[in-house]
Amino acid sequence: MESASVWLLVFFVFIIIRTYFSVKNIFYSNKNIQEMISYTFTDEKIRTEGKTFDAYVTWDSIYKVKEKKEWFLIYQTAQTMNMVPKKFxxxxxxxxxxxxxxxxxxxxxxxND
Known part of the structure; x- marks a missing residue:
């Protein structure tokens, strides 16, 4: 029984380490997400602008929005989101x-705050 617990722990540690390095690789391989990004919100769309890109999405194409204490997480799909810091x-x-x-x-x- 103890060996199963150890293997389970090793598995979870492996998943955490693998996820960390996957996200790190994605970040460093995508130059757009490393740029300073400016957001403009209008009644019709969200505009994202960086040094090398200028794009927009309409509100009706947004999958969902989650508001956290420090961030707005704007999901374009279930897996893709823009993290908008509230400090600005x-x-x-x-x-x-x-x-x-x-x-x-x-x-x-x-x-609701």
């Missing part, structure tokens, strides 16, 4: 973004 927003801007998300009927888990 005023309280009023955070409230306005929440209203935009609700207004566009995006599936969302938003905070």
């Amino acid at each position: 927003f005023t309280k009023d801007q955070i409230s306005e973004l929440r209203d935009l998300i609700r207004k566009n009927n995006v599936k969302a888990k938003l905070r």
Whole structure:
């Protein structure tokens, strides 16, 4: 019984280490996500702009939004998201973004603070 527990622990440690190195490899292989990214939110779309790219997505194509204490996680698919730091927003801007998300009927888990 103890050997099964040890193997289970080894398996979980392996998964954590593998995930870390996979994410690190993805980050360093994608130059776009290493750039400073500017976000512009309008009634119709979200614009993302970096040094080498300029793109937008419409609200109706957003999969879902999760609001955390420090971040807005804007999912384009179940696996792909933009992490938008809240530290660059005023309280009023955070409230306005929440209203935009609700207004566009995006599936969302938003905070109430």
